[in-house]
Amino acid sequence: xxxxxxxxxxxxxxxxxxxxxxxxxxRGHNEPGGGFxxxxxxxxxxxxxxxxxxxxxxxxxxxxxxxxxxxxxVFAAALSGLASVFTGSPFMTxxxxxxxxxxxxxxxxxxxxxxxxxxxxxxxxxxxxALALQSGEEx
Amino acid sequence: MDYALAVLVGLxxxxxxxxxxxxxxxxxxxxxxxxxxxxxxxxxxxxRLTRExxxxxxxxxxxxxxxxxxxxxxxxxxxxxxxxxxxxxxxLVLAYRAYQELDADNTDTMRLAEPEDAPRPxxxx
Amino acid sequence: xxxxxxPTAMIETPTVLADWVIVLPLVLALLGxxxxxxxxxxRHVPALIAGLVVIAIIACEVAxxxxxxxxxxxxxxxxxxxxxxxxxxxxxxxxxGFALAAALVTLIVIIYAEGERGPDERGDGFHALVLLLLAGxxxxxxxxxxxxxxxxxxxxxxxxxxLIVTGGRPLQLDGAVKYGFLxxxxxxxxxxxxxxxxxxxxxxxxxxxxxxxxxxNPAALTGIAALLLLAFGMxxxxxxxxxxxxxxxxxxxxxISALFAGLLTKVGVYALLRALVQLLPASRDxxxxxxxxxxxxxxxxxxxxxxxxxxxxxxxxxxxxxxxxAVLAGIALPSEGGVAGAALYVFHAILTxxxxxxxxxxxxxxxxxxxxxxxxxxxxxxxxxxVLFLVLVxxxxxxxxxxxxxxxxxxxxxxxxxxxxxxxxxGVLVLALLANAVLTLIAGSRLWAHVFWRSGAEGASExxxxxxxxxxxxxxxxxxxxxxxxxxxxxxxxLWPNLLFEGARTGAADxxxxxxxxxxxxxxxxxx
Numbered sequence: 014x015x016x017x018x019x020x021x022x023x024x025x026x027x028x029x030x031x032x033x034x035x036x037x038x039x040r041g042h043n044e045p046g047g048g049f050x051x052x053x054x055x056x057x058x059x060x061x062x063x064x065x066x067x068x069x070x071x072x073x074x075x076x077x078x079x080x081x082x083x084x085x086x087v088f089a090a091a092l093s094g095l096a097s098v099f100t101g102s103p104f105m106t107x108x109x110x111x112x113x114x115x116x117x118x119x120x121x122x123x124x125x126x127x128x129x130x131x132x133x134x135x136x137x138x139x140x141x142x143a144l145a146l147q148s149g150e151e152x
Numbered sequence: 153m154d155y156a157l158a159v160l161v162g163l164x165x166x167x168x169x170x171x172x173x174x175x176x177x178x179x180x181x182x183x184x185x186x187x188x189x190x191x192x193x194x195x196x197x198x199x200r201l202t203r204e205x206x207x208x209x210x211x212x213x214x215x216x217x218x219x220x221x222x223x224x225x226x227x228x229x230x231x232x233x234x235x236x237x238x239x240x241x242x243x244l245v246l247a248y249r250a251y252q253e254l255d256a257d258n259t260d261t262m263r264l265a266e267p268e269d270a271p272r273p274x275x276x277x
Numbered sequence: 278x279x280x281x282x283x284p285t286a287m288i289e290t291p292t293v294l295a296d297w298v299i300v301l302p303l304v305l306a307l308l309g310x311x312x313x314x315x316x317x318x319x320r321h322v323p324a325l326i327a328g329l330v331v332i333a334i335i336a337c338e339v340a341x342x343x344x345x346x347x348x349x350x351x352x353x354x355x356x357x358x359x360x361x362x363x364x365x366x367x368x369x370x371x372x373x374g375f376a377l378a379a380a381l382v383t384l385i386v387i388i389y390a391e392g393e394r395g396p397d398e399r400g401d402g403f404h405a406l407v408l409l410l411l412a413g414x415x416x417x418x419x420x421x422x423x424x425x426x427x428x429x430x431x432x433x434x435x436x437x438x439x440l441i442v443t444g445g446r447p448l449q450l451d452g453a454v455k456y457g458f459l460x461x462x463x464x465x466x467x468x469x470x471x472x473x474x475x476x477x478x479x480x481x482x483x484x485x486x487x488x489x490x491x492x493x494n495p496a497a498l499t500g501i502a503a504l505l506l507l508a509f510g511m512x513x514x515x516x517x518x519x520x521x522x523x524x525x526x527x528x529x530x531x532x533i534s535a536l537f538a539g540l541l542t543k544v545g546v547y548a549l550l551r552a553l554v555q556l557l558p559a560s561r562d563x564x565x566x567x568x569x570x571x572x573x574x575x576x577x578x579x580x581x582x583x584x585x586x587x588x589x590x591x592x593x594x595x596x597x598x599x600x601x602x603a604v605l606a607g608i609a610l611p612s613e614g615g616v617a618g619a620a621l622y623v624f625h626a627i628l629t630x631x632x633x634x635x636x637x638x639x640x641x642x643x644x645x646x647x648x649x650x651x652x653x654x655x656x657x658x659x660x661x662x663x664v665l666f667l668v669l670v671x672x673x674x675x676x677x678x679x680x681x682x683x684x685x686x687x688x689x690x691x692x693x694x695x696x697x698x699x700x701x702x703x704g705v706l707v708l709a710l711l712a713n714a715v716l717t718l719i720a721g722s723r724l725w726a727h728v729f730w731r732s733g734a735e736g737a738s739e740x741x742x743x744x745x746x747x748x749x750x751x752x753x754x755x756x757x758x759x760x761x762x763x764x765x766x767x768x769x770x771x772l773w774p775n776l777l778f779e780g781a782r783t784g785a786a787d788x789x790x791x792x793x794x795x796x797x798x799x800x801x802x803x804x805x
Binding site for chain 2: 424427428434435438442445447448450451452453454455457458461462465468469472473475476477523524525527528584585587648650
Binding site: 080085086088091092094095098102103104 | 291292294296297300308310314317318353354356363366402405
């Protein structure tokens with residue numbers, strides 16, 4: 014798999030895919046996209062990096078253990094549901110906050126935090142599965 | 153259209169069951185996946201088919217402008233697909249590990265947990 | 278585009294803070310699992326956090342149970358949507374009671390695991406997965422929505438997949454393949470039947486289904502009920518679909534087997550109880566012959582399997598299946614007494630089956646063997662262990678005064694009433710229940726005699742004793758201590774069963790006549 018063409022082009026592909034995954038994740042509320050599909054794109058980016066540079070390098074590039082990322086995602090998603098306790102509404106009720114930044118208004122909300130949580134869950138689990146399969150192939 | 157999809161669901165599930173009856177783990181894995189896709193299609197059909205627009209409320213309105221497709225089956229299927237995908241990837245890794253460790257893709261030769269030459273139970277007491 | 282007058286779809290009244298007890302148990306379990314997934318490499322901390330989280334969950338569930346006992350079923354619908362649209366969490370006495378039993382058992386298992394797990398097992402995510410499993414089980418017990426039940430089933434399945442391969446020995450991979458495929462197929466069948474329910478009734482909210490099922494096509498509903506019976510029967514390991522349980526439960530470490538035996542199959546029978554008795558009672562009446570047949574076969578075949586088995590934990594696996602037969606017997610009996618007996622049996626089985634596996638784990642560690650033919654002479658070496666095992670065997674067989682006796686009594690009473698009213702099939706069921714008790718007693722006492730009473734292994738001479746490993750202090754304190762506490766709980770609950778009886782009767786009344794359940798969700802006016 015590690016031909017020189019692939020290894021040269023891989024950083025470019027991986028960087029673009031990671032960028033695109035964030036974009037897909039954030040546009041997901043009202044348009045096609047969302048945390049799941051964004052996380053999948055990011056996980057495939059890391060899988061490509063694993064193929065090109067080796068599993069160990071990919072793990073190091075991630076800094077933290079992929080399953081810990083998944084845990085952080087579940088944590089964020091569960092907390093976003095708990096936030097509605099402060100507004101006197103049931104579990105998982107959405108709360109919206111509109112930030113006015115000059116000309117545009119940026120909507121921040123608990124569903125967004127939930128979606129980011131989903132992004133990290135998918136990224137973490139799929140990356141750890143993909144890297145485990147790849148390290149099995151190498152040995 | 154409903155009838156065509158109903159037939160398709162039947163075909164998917166029949167194919168899934170057929171593959172599940174195989175001894176080979178990879179075939180069983182494909183069978184479970186095709187079975188799951190048949191079930192997803194069934195939920196989609198059960199939610200009634202319409203040739204309408206996507207269930208999204210346009211900006212500035214409180215409710216959709218006209219008739220829309222039923223959004224609930226879509227949400228159910230999306231959840232089921234995500235879960236099915238997670239299960240598929242886990243079972244894939246498991247099958248791969250089992251193939252490495254036990255050197256078996258055939259369930260008939262996987263007899264570690266249930267030994268074939270199981271001893272007769274003791275007759276005392 | 279003129280503005281149509283839409284009916285309200287949102288809940289306008291503010292939610293009381295006290296209502297949160299219904300979602301807190303599973304949110305806490307999920308948060309704890311997530312936290313432990315991040316912190317799993319640190320020493321000692323995971324067990325401590327897991328223990329504290331489970332204690333908090335137990336506190337929430339006790340509060341929930343108290344409220345339900347006073348006010349009846351409690352419900353909360355997510356995201357301010359009105360009930361049939363939003364996802365409801367609805368807890369009645371059964372759901373909350375089983376959830377409490379599950380959390381208690383989990384706490385015991387976490388304590389027991391401290392005696393068994395070595396430093397090299399650090400970082401395998403055991404505690405995170407245990408909490409995730411508890412989240413799935415608690416969610417399944419507390420939810421009031423069929424699709425949500427499916428989601429919790431899958432959460433449970435993912436966690437149990439992770440647990441069953443913990444350690445990754447080839448034996449475990451073998452068991453995991455069989456466990457994984459069968460259980461995944463069962464949940465997919467459940468998804469299939471809930472898709473059909475949605476197509477037929479247009480709703481997946483349990484309280485709404487109860488109202489709408491009365492006017493739907495009974496033939497179609499019975500077909501769906503049969504599919505549900507197949508799916509949940511597979512999860513619960515009822516007779517023709519039970520082969521996966523003794524093929525997989527003995528493969529992981531004993532703590533994990535114990536957790537599985539206490540939680541997984543019980544969620545399957547609980548779902549069957551709710552689906553057939555509460556949601557589709559008319560279809561249950563039509564399916565009654567099939568239910569009776571499955572119950573009788575499970576009751577008789579399971580203990581025979583236990584008698585013929587030489588692997589200690591596989592034999593106990595068959596005893597777990599026998600317990601499922603008793604619950605199915607309660608579902609097959611068309612009376613409140615039968616339902617109460619089934620529910621009480623689930624409660625008993627969650628505690629007793631876990632305790633049996635925990636003690637089996639201690640035995641395996643002392644003898645270093647898994648095969649009962651190679652064990653023996655443990656009575657002299659460890660009297661407390663032998664007493665524990667004997668008590669648990671008697672409790673499983675349903676000998677008074679232990680907890681297992683009371684649900685059997687309710688079941689026999691309900692069955693005899695039906696039999697005396699002229700239903701011969703229920704008479705056969707009563708005989709099967711009695712035969713199950715006798716056979717379980719034979720299987721259990723044979724195990725006890727082989728492991729503890731005789732002086733040496735199979736075929737060895739009288740004076741040839743077996744070399745036993747002396748347990749470390751840690752193992753004694755955590756392992757034996759946790760088992761003793763759980764067994765004491767079973768004995769005490771058997772001696773003072775009044776509270777449990779009362780709960781089972783109230784819960785059964787609510788299950789058979791779901792008016793209070795529907796009212797709690799807030800759908801009383803909507804039903805015809």
